[in-house]
Amino acid sequence: MYKVFFNQKLINISTRENITLNKTTIQSTDSFNVFDVRRWFYNFILDNATETVLTHSSPVDFFEVFKSAFIQIDAAGGVVFNGEGKLLFILRNGVWDLPKGKVEEGETTSDAAIREVEEECGITGLQIARELPSTYHVYQSPYKKSKGEWIFKETFWYDMNYSGAQTGVPQQEEGITKIKWFAPAELGEVLENTYENLKQIINLYRV
Structure with a gap:
């Protein structure tokens, strides 16, 4: 399904x-x-x-x-674990989100996922562990002038490991104001203020 x-x-x-x-x-x-x-x-x-x-x-x-039936766009992002087993989330426009973004021309989805996490969170040294199920959503881009131009976005997700000590810097020009690591037992807080299409990914890790 x-x-x-x-x-x-x-x-x-x-x-x-x-x-x-x-x-x-x-x-x-x-x-x-x-x-x-x-x-x-x-x-x-x-x-x-x-x-x-x-x-x-x-x-x-x-x-x-x-x-x-829609304009198709591919995006990619990461579910990042640190050495304490905590997951990385960003507060984007007041909503908890996972770091992600558009796949550039000629870029693989895995490379795009790492780049987006690095850009949005200000950390480096990420290692991909495995590919996760994609998520899909339809929306109307604010950059499209025609009301009939709806976007179908597939987001490719990857499990990532981070063993560094960088605290990270939120990419404020992307509306990101906070970076926070959550233990799996704390994900209920995220689920109360996140997007519906992300919940199926987040629930893979909730305990």
Whole structure:
């Protein structure tokens, strides 16, 4: 099942057989093309449903159709552990976030993830341990002039280890005002003030 977030709304893409949710709207999409996806999405924005399921006989194929209905951007970021087993978070625009950013042309997602953590947190010497599941969300960029230009962003995540002693410097020009290390048992504080699409990553580490 794919999970795509739009603000506080959640779009699940799955086969009908895999549906276990019972408080959501369900829409069959076997006949959907790109224009159908766009039309459906505009209606979804306006309705009161906070969660929905789009069913398809081949979710993998439909996911490609769904993505192509939007401008696609790749981003990458890191879940960074220090020597004490604590996780690194940034306070960006008043919300707890993980360091991440856009993948530049010609850059691998792993290189982009390390660069973004270094730039946003002011630390170096990061080591990637493993790749994590991607997250997906749709939003309207403030830099796009047309109201119809919606962005589909896939963020590639990586587990990283940091063994250095740098305290870090928040990248204030990116709206980052604070850097803080949280123990896994303290992640409830983060979950109270973070983005919906990040919660599935954060919950991998909560104890």
